[in-house]
Structure formats: C-alpha cells, structure tokens
Amino acid sequence: xNGPGSELTVRVILVERMGLGCVYEGFGTWRQCRRWxxxxxxxxxxxEQFAAVQKCLELNRLATIDEVQASFYALESVGxxxxxx
Numbered sequence: 681x682n683g684p685g686s687e688l689t690v691r692v693i694l695v696e697r698m699g700l701g702c703v704y705e706g707f708g709t710w711r712q713c714r715r716w717x718x719x720x721x722x723x724x725x726x727x728e729q730f731a732a733v734q735k736c737l738e739l740n741r742l743a744t745i746d747e748v749q750a751s752f753y754a755l756e757s758v759g760x761x762x763x764x765x
Contacts, residue, residue, distance in 0.1 A: 688737060692716065693763070694748070694755065703763040704755045710734060716758050720750035 688710040696702045706716065714730055725745070736743040 687711075688734070690737065692760070694750070694760065702752075704752075704760040705763045706758070706760040708759075710737075716760075717745065717748055719758055720754040720760075721748045723748070 690708065690710055690713050692706045692708070692713050694704045706713075708716070714725075718725060729745075733743045733745060
C-alpha cells in the first residue's frame with residue numbers, strides 16, 4: 681500500500697473459505713478496489729464502511745472486509761488472478 685488518500689495502491693487478496701481455499705489477488709488503486717468489491721459481489725457497501733476500511737489501511741497497512749461473495753468467473757472478469765506459490 682502506498683500513495684495518499686484515495687490513490688492508495690493496494691493489493692487485494694480474496695480467500696475462498698469453503699472448498700479448496702483458493703487465493704485470488706489483484707493490484708490497483710483504492711478506488712479500483714472499491715469498484716471491484718461492489719462489482720464482483722453485487723452488494724452495496726456503504727461509504728462509511730469503505731471509509732473505515734481506508735482508515736484501517738492507512739493506520740495498520742492491513743484491513744479486511746468479511747463476507748464478500750463472488751464467483752470465480754466474476755473475480756477473473758475484473759482482473760483478479762489465482763495466486764501461485
């Protein structure tokens with residue numbers, strides 16, 4: 681993570697909680713991250729929730745958003761790739 685405010689560059693890691701435990705990752709600006717999460721999950725995440733996550737990122741350099749549900753197709757359609765060892 682680097683850069684000021686909404687132009688933070690972040691690494692997004694999505695971990696499958698059921699099944700094989702696949703890990704998908706993507707890199708982009710904080711704005712892109714917000715757009716990806718809404719796009720892949722179809723859920724509405726309030727501005728206040730994103731503001732809290734951004735503050736956590738700025739303070740701790742790590743933040744989590746639980747319960748984002750998406751298909752593998754949706755992940756790949758926005759540019760996420762399966763992480764390799």
